[in-house]
Amino acid sequence: MPSASETELPTPSPARAEPDDGSSDRPPYSETGEAKQHWEPVVEGFGKAFTNTKGSEKAWLSRLEPYATDDVRQSLATVDPANVPEGLYSEHEVLQHGDNELAARVTYREGWSIVLYVISDGKGWRVLRYDRLEE
Helix, strand or coil, X not given: CCCCCCCCCCCCCCCCCXXXXXXXXXXXXXXXXXXXXXXXXXXXXXXXXXXXCCCCHHHHHHHHXXXXXXXXXXXXXXXXXXXXXXXCEEEEEEEEECCCEEEEEEEECCCCEEEEEEEECCCCEEEEEEEEECC
């Protein structure tokens, strides 16, 4: 089994060539089935790995690494996994679509949520930022 650093994420198809001047009725690329095949595993994977704090801090970070941008990985390195709330991934809901970005709410069975801001960075889809939803 490859380590987290060896795991490769699928590369999205190139963005469409036509400019988005608002005159097109086409949906944002991230809303297409093709794009969903690439970003959905990132949302689900990060959502599940975020609350899987078993083992060492290094193991927790390794589980999150394939889903996060460099900036998020650096930010997560400052988080004490003991401070991450317990939670079992329940579902996700897309709150906002763009061509190469989206925001998705990840809900946990315990009743709390995070919002993941996901982008296509040319290498694959990655979590750019995350916020805990206060409810």
